[in-house]
Amino acid sequence: MKHAQPTSLSVRPSACPGLLRIVQAKDGGICRIKLPCGRLSSAQARAVARAAREFAGGVVEATNRANLQVRGVKAGAERALTDALLAAGLGASSPGADDVRNLMVSPLAGLDTRALVDISPLADQLLALLQDTPQFHALSPKFALLLDGGEALAMLEHPHDIWLAAMSRGEDALFAFGLAGCPPQSPDDAPALAAVPRSQVPALVETLLELFLELATPEQTRMRHLLADHPVGDLLLRLQQRLEVPLLPAGDWRRPAPQPFAHLGIRDGRHAGGAPALGRLDATLLADLADLADSLGDGSLRLTPWQSVLLPNVRDGEAVLHALQALGLVTHPREPLARLIACTGSTGCAKGLADTKADALALAPRLPADAVVHLSGCPRSCAAAHALPFTLLATGPGRYDLYQRGGTGFGRLLARDLSIQEAGGRLAASPDTWSYTP
Numbered sequence: 199m200k201h202a203q204p205t206s207l208s209v210r211p212s213a214c215p216g217l218l219r220i221v222q223a224k225d226g227g228i229c230r231i232k233l234p235c236g237r238l239s240s241a242q243a244r245a246v247a248r249a250a251r252e253f254a255g256g257v258v259e260a261t262n263r264a265n266l267q268v269r270g271v272k273a274g275a276e277r278a279l280t281d282a283l284l285a286a287g288l289g290a291s292s293p294g295a296d297d298v299r300n301l302m303v304s305p306l307a308g309l310d311t312r313a314l315v316d317i318s319p320l321a322d323q324l325l326a327l328l329q330d331t332p333q334f335h336a337l338s339p340k341f342a343l344l345l346d347g348g349e350a351l352a353m354l355e356h357p358h359d360i361w362l363a364a365m366s367r368g369e370d371a372l373f374a375f376g377l378a379g380c381p382p383q384s385p386d387d388a389p390a391l392a393a394v395p396r397s398q399v400p401a402l403v404e405t406l407l408e409l410f411l412e413l414a415t416p417e418q419t420r421m422r423h424l425l426a427d428h429p430v431g432d433l434l435l436r437l438q439q440r441l442e443v444p445l446l447p448a449g450d451w452r453r454p455a456p457q458p459f460a461h462l463g464i465r466d467g468r469h470a471g472g473a474p475a476l477g478r479l480d481a482t483l484l485a486d487l488a489d490l491a492d493s494l495g496d497g498s499l500r501l502t503p504w505q506s507v508l509l510p511n512v513r514d515g516e517a518v519l520h521a522l523q524a525l526g527l528v529t530h531p532r533e534p535l536a537r538l539i540a541c542t543g544s545t546g547c548a549k550g551l552a553d554t555k556a557d558a559l560a561l562a563p564r565l566p567a568d569a570v571v572h573l574s575g576c577p578r579s580c581a582a583a584h585a586l587p588f589t590l591l592a593t594g595p596g597r598y599d600l601y602q603r604g605g606t607g608f609g610r611l612l613a614r615d616l617s618i619q620e621a622g623g624r625l626a627a628s629p630d631t632w633s634y635t636p
Contacts, residue, residue: 214339215267217289217296220276225546226255227271229279231288232299235307235321236264236501238288240488243499245286247481247488253279256481259542260474260505262356262583263302263342269546291326294335298328300342302356304349305461305502309469309510314348314364315371315396321345323400334407338419343403346381346453351460353503354381354453355584359421360406362399363390363453370395374448375402377430378422381453390448391434398443405440409433459531461502463519470495470509470518472527476540476555477505477581486525494518505539534562540573541581544595550575552592557618561590564622571625573598574608585609590621600624 215221215230222228231246238246246266250258255270271279283289290296301324304310308318324345328334346352346363363381365372374381374390382389394402413433414424425433438445461471474483487507491499495518496511507527512518522529528536538561541547543554554573565571572579572586582589589608590598597615601608613624 214297216339217283218280218293220271220279223269223542223546224544224548224550225257225270225542226273227276228267228269229254229271229276229283230261230265230267231283232265232290232296233288233501234299234325235301235303235318236305236503238266238499238501240491240497240499242286242288243484243488243491245282245288247485249279249282250481250484253282258479258481258484260477260479260501260507262477262503262505262581263300264305264501264503266501269542291329292332292335294332295329297339298334298337298341299325300340301325301328302342302344302353302358302503304347304352305471305500305508306349306351306465306469306510307347309466310347310349310351311466312348312350314367317345317347317364320396320399324403327400327404331404333411336411337407341420344381348454350457351465351502352456354383354456356380356503357422357583359410360403362403364396365393365448365451370397372396372446372448373399374451374453377406377433378420378425382451383453383455385452387452390451391430392445393448393451394441394443394445398441401441402437405437409436409440459536461504461506461508462531462536463529464515467515468510468512470512470515470522471502471506472519472522472525472529473504473506473536474527475535476538476558478555483525490518490521490525494521532567534565537565537570538562538573539571539581539586541575541579543573543575543592547575547580549578550592552595552597554592557590557596557598560618561622564619564626566626569625579608588625590616 215228220227220229250256250268253275254268257269259267303321308316342358344358344361348364362373362375365374372393374393376391379388418424491509494512495509500508538558540554540558544550554575558573570586571588572582573590575592585603587603589601599614600612603609
């Protein structure tokens with residue numbers, strides 16, 4: 199596949215980094231590499247590692263959308279970095295398509311024999327639709343789709359502008375869908391809007407995207423913005439008028455819960471997963487993972503929405519697991535760093551009020567065995583697309599407000615202005631003893 203070079207591009211303004219748009223941060227430029235379905239070859243991983251060393255500070259991050267980003271891009275090296283990554287085949291089929299390749303699937307898509315549907319061919323169709331339709335290049339870089347085949351390993355808590363989930367097995371299985379949300383897992387969740395046969399999924403997505411672009415104002419960049427002005431019933435009526443087949447009822451279908459922490463350790467004896475500490479790799483570690491994929495795997499890596507890496511089809515699961523541990527990756531949920539998420543923080547982001555990554559490392563030895571905690575340097579919550587059980591929101595260097603998930607935003611405020619040591623003590627206490635006094 200030939201990739202257009204950035205010399206002739208007119209890349210649209212955006213605050214979101216991309217492959218062709220290096221966005222400046224406190225620690226230098228950020229280049230985000232959108233990986234199709236989170237997948238890259240070992241050769242591509244080495245290319246990213248080389249480019250990070252040569253044109254940046256050697257820091258690579260795994261993102262919560264199963265992508266990679268290079269931090270600390272040197273001033274004047276932006277063009278060279280982009281060219282090197284394009285030469286490795288990491289670009290879209292056309293320059294305008296780089297922003298819109300936001301399709302999330304399970305890291306085990308096509309590998310989980312217990313899944314209802316192997317969605318890999320369907321994912322390829324949807325990616326081609328996004329990339330090859332110039333009209334859709336006008337979508338926001340944050341506009342995102344979820345395609346779920348019923349795998350045991352799946353991220354279902356990130357809200358998506360359009361989500362689709364398999365309801366049944368078979369060549370033309372039914373797919374439930376919804377807008378601006380997530381597949382329902384409990385009776386309290388918003389239900390699916392309707393369902394379509396598998397063969398109609400591309401037409402459904404194409405029509406929904408066309409409707410969105412026709413109806414949305416320039417300020418309405420996400421589906422939730424559009425739904426604030428257009429009732430969902432109106433959208434469904436417009437959708438049905440354009441589709442050649444009738445929408446089918448989804449009833450009270452609910453998506454079975456995925457297996458928690460299934461991105462870590464060995465799955466089915468042949469897929470090995472590990473997480474770099476707080477989602478941050480260096481170039482050497484990424485190159486070492488590429489070597490491991492070649493020597494004991496199938497020469498590929500899959501990034502996950504939990505900021506971790508999966509090596510599929512390994513020949514010796516235990517050997518790979520030991521190798522991942524030797525490289526410093528977290529491989530079991532009992533490890534505290536498996537249950538901590540932290541944004542870049544004040545060392546790399548001008549909006550960060552605290553050094554969240556250093557504070558997370560300080561919190562790790564104090565973290566209770568069942569606590570899952572997100573440290574956010576500011577209210578934007580860049581590191582987590584959904585509310586975690588507990589959030590520490592920075593108020594200043596080394597100081598945080600503590601929230602417990604529930605309701606809107608980060609949830610219920612439990613305590614203000616805690617040090618990391620105090621936060622560890624609060625988290626270790628019984629929830630029944632928590633009270634909040636302003």
